[in-house]
Amino acid sequence: MDINVRKIAELASLDISDDDIPRFERDMKDIAAMVSELPDLGGESFIGMPMELRSDIVEDSAVSREELMKNAPESVKGCFAVPRTVEY
Template sequence: MDFDIRKIAALAAFDINDADISRFQCDMEEIANMVSELPELDGETPIPDAMELRSDCVQSYPADRSELMKNAPKAVNGCFAVPRTVEY
């Protein structure tokens, strides 16, 4: 299967240099081959134990807010500040 790595990179907003094109081409071909080897399913028969999920448990973390905010690139009024993603 042939992939247009530059187009995929552009759709993903990913900067790619010429030296990495062949490596990504090989990676995409390996992924496609792996997917083509997956078994066909009829969609009606349930898969027993298809996925084991871990149990979630809440644990407290002994840190105060000021210690956690030291990792924030930008904070406003004690909260993490992030770029606006929705324009109105």
């Protein structure tokens, strides 16, 4: 399995030195091999307990939106703005 650590580091905005690349490649290959050996629990062979979801209840906060937004490095129309992380 070929793992491109430089591309992964770029997508994750990680600064990995050239000296560390071989170690990360080896570690990622070990992780991929371990995951590929996990049993397949899909289909009828696995009967799990369904996850119980809590109700989504809107509650008033003691902190105003303006107070929260003053800590945001950037906001757009009253919402937090973050850098794009997905390439198109």
